[in-house]
Amino acid sequence: MDLHQIDSALEAYQQTLGTSDKARLEFFRGLWALQQASLTRLVERGGEGLPSTALLRECQEGRVPLLLLAPAVIDADELVVMLESCAAWVAANAGLAATSAEALKACDWRALVAKSDLALAGRDPGSWIEETEREAAFAQTASGQSAPFGIVLACALRPQLEAVALAAHDGLTQAASADEAAHGRPRALRCPVCGGSAAAGYVGPVPSRDGSGRMLYCALCGCSWEFERIRCACCGTHNQGKLHYFHIEGDSAHRLHLCDECGTYLRTTFVTELAMPFSFEVEDVVMARLDKLAHEERFSPQRKH
């Protein structure tokens, strides 16, 4: 996460986006600022050491997420601070029903963290979020209130995962490129750091070579990794006839990469057509409108390959 890059992208989008998109971006800007501050505190406290080359090779060769082999040690106090501040921000700014906002504010985050399995959070963060969300919702059942606990949990945990992703980034990129050069094996479908699935992708500059390639982005830990240009990021098919891009007329920078083989799609930014500073965090929010598009039949896939 790079708050300067985020702000450059936000400034550029002020010219082109409508009021509701701008309001959503402002909401997320508040959460990103909290996450950036948390990440800075974690790095200042000593942060994550660089993983060894042997460990990264093991991850790459076995297609095992780094956290499964070398779990992150979660800082419980920092996590509680983030849960409280993210919950307060979401309660005040997400436009929730009053009862939901109250449920977020009333949640005893420290007790929830104390009760939860933090070793699981460091090893398999997606599962920890699911389990803890169930626990938080269960605690609220008596009062009949429901609230977006999952969003708060994911936001609060991300800086701790991102600290690992940052420390491992260069090594993982080199290990993946070396593996491809030596064995020509397909790239990883899941996030090489935390095992999450891709939330979005871009077509544009890549680390391994000159010219255009494709990168995928994990919203859980902030990692991005290189991926084949013509391949489904969900099922892994290379079947060119089953893969299509389509987009809203007049906005060719944002497209859905659709796979007929498994019926999923990935929101994808074409960086050269964006013509403004790029941030995966910002694009992830801006492209939410494409989710609606994916379900509207009047749009037929636009063949690009």
Ligand SMILES: [Zn+2]
């Ligand atoms: Zn990840």
Ligand SMILES: [Zn+2]
């Ligand atoms: Zn597929």
